[in-house]
Amino acid sequence: MRTITGRLSGKKAIITGGSKGIGEAIALAYAKEGADVAITYCSDEASAQSVFAKMKEFDGKYKAIKFDLQVPDEVELLMKQTVNFLGSIDILVNNAVLLTKKHFCHFLETAETDLQASIDANLIAPMRLSREVCKQMIAQKSGGAIINISAVSDKRPEANTQTLIYEVAKAGITMFTRSLAVGMAQYGIRVNTLSPGLVDTPLLRRVVPKEDLEKVYVHTPLGKMGTPEDFQEPAVLLASNTYMTGSRIVIDGGRSVAPPPSQEAFEKAKNFWIN
Numbered sequence: 001m002r003t004i005t006g007r008l009s010g011k012k013a014i015i016t017g018g019s020k021g022i023g024e025a026i027a028l029a030y031a032k033e034g035a036d037v038a039i040t041y042c043s044d045e046a047s048a049q050s051v052f053a054k055m056k057e058f059d060g061k062y063k064a065i066k067f068d069l070q071v072p073d074e075v076e077l078l079m080k081q082t083v084n085f086l087g088s089i090d091i092l093v094n095n096a097v098l099l100t101k102k103h104f105c106h107f108l109e110t111a112e113t114d115l116q117a118s119i120d121a122n123l124i125a126p127m128r129l130s131r132e133v134c135k136q137m138i139a140q141k142s143g144g145a146i147i148n149i150s151a152v153s154d155k156r157p158e159a160n161t162q163t164l165i166y167e168v169a170k171a172g173i174t175m176f177t178r179s180l181a182v183g184m185a186q187y188g189i190r191v192n193t194l195s196p197g198l199v200d201t202p203l204l205r206r207v208v209p210k211e212d213l214e215k216v217y218v219h220t221p222l223g224k225m226g227t228p229e230d231f232q233e234p235a236v237l238l239a240s241n242t243y244m245t246g247s248r249i250v251i252d253g254g255r256s257v258a259p260p261p262s263q264e265a266f267e268k269a270k271n272f273w274i275n
Contacts, residue, residue, distance in 0.1 A: 007240045009034030012086040014078075016040045016067065016129070017096030019048035021201030022149060025228035026093055026235040031055040031062065033236055038082045040067035040096060061086065069096055069125040070117065079132050088140050091239045092133045094126035094173070095149045099166055099203065107164045115165055122169035127176055130191075134184055143188025147238045150174045152197045152252040170195075174248060181246035190245035192238045197252025200225040221254035 013030050017023040018039025027039050028051070037055060041048035041064060048064040055062040063085050067078045082089060098121035130146055137144035153163065154170040174193050181191040198204070198220060234249050250256055 005033055007033045007236060008091070011035040011090040011239070012038075012088050013091035013093065013239070014038045014040070014082050014086075014089055014133070015093040015095055016069070016126075017042075018093075019044055019051055019064070021203055022196065022199060022228045022231050023093070023095040024051050025232050026095065027051055028054055029232035029236050030091070030239070031058040031060055033240075034058075034060065035091065035239075036061040036086050038063045038065055038086060040065050040078065042066070042068050042096070067096075069098055069121040072125075072128060075125075075128050075132055078129070079136065083136065088142075089133055089136050090142070090144050092130065092144070092146045093149065093235065094129065094146070096125075097122050097149075097166075097203070099163075110165060118165045119169055122166060123172040123176075126173060130176075130180060134180075134187075134189060137189050138187050143190070145239045146177075146180070146184075146189065146191045147235060148173050148177045148191070148193045150177070150193045150195045150248070152195050152250060152256050154193075154195055156256050177248070178246050185245060190238075190242070192244055192246070193248040194231060194234055194238070195248055195250045195252070196226065196231065197250075197255045198225045199230070200227055219255050219258055220252070221258050224253065226251060226253060 008030055011030075011034070013035045015023050015027050015030070015037065018027040018037075019041040023039065024047075027037050030037050037060065039048060039051060039062075045064070045066070052062055052064045063081075065078060065081050068074055098118060126148060130148075133144070133146065150173045151167065151170040153167040154174040174195070177191050177193040184191060230251055234251060238244060238247075238249070
């Protein structure tokens with residue numbers, strides 16, 4: 001059995017999209033810190049069970065729950081299963097997203113159904129779940145923490161319009177975080193945002209063309225993609241620090257503060273790719 005460090009000992013956490021990438025990394029970090037954890041997955045049960053098996057190496061309660069962001073009625077079912085299993089909810093990480101290749105297209109070519117689906121899943125769904133979790137936390141009278149995973153483009157849009165709808169949704173999440181933090185402070189509920197830059201996840205490699213990723217490297221001063229593990233310590237911090245709320249932590253390799261790249265730098269980046 002692995003060592004438990006205990007900063008989240010006794011806490012009950014739910015992490016949406018916890019079967020892969022950043023969500024998986026945060027789930028494992030929370031388990032290591034002593035939290036009981038429920039993760040959600042949409043379709044890849046095998047990956048969810050793999051994360052579940054890894055968490056079981058720690059001494060806690062863990063559960064993988066099927067949950068579709070696009071189905072509003074599933075929020076009530078998710079809440080019921082989570083509370084029945086964990087007993088309470090102290091931490092919510094809104095990590096799950098909807099981003100497929102068909103959503104990665106020029107704005108003028110975006111289908112009406114895809115436009116609505118992206119806003120519903122990436123903005124409305126986290127708001128809906130946060131609302132229900134806040135109700136639960138208020139009833140518990142013990143406060144809590146909500147962590148919304150946004151994106152560095154919530155403040156700085158990309159040069160093209162391929163991910164415009166996604167960026168708008170994430171900008172909404174960041175503003176939602178700030179507003180909810182003010183509204184929920186009286187109940188001891190803290191709300192913060194993590195804004196990733198380019199992170200090497202299965203989702204990113206599946207939906208973003210290689211040539212577009214090559215272009216992005218030139219915008220990142222550290223010259224590399226981040227890893228899901230880069231978000232473990234910040235996520236633990238936001239879950240455990242009792243004086244942080246309404247904050248936004250950016251983890252992007254310096255991309256958000258980098259000046260526009262030179263043509264020379266762009267040419268050098270063309271041949272750069274992580275295998």
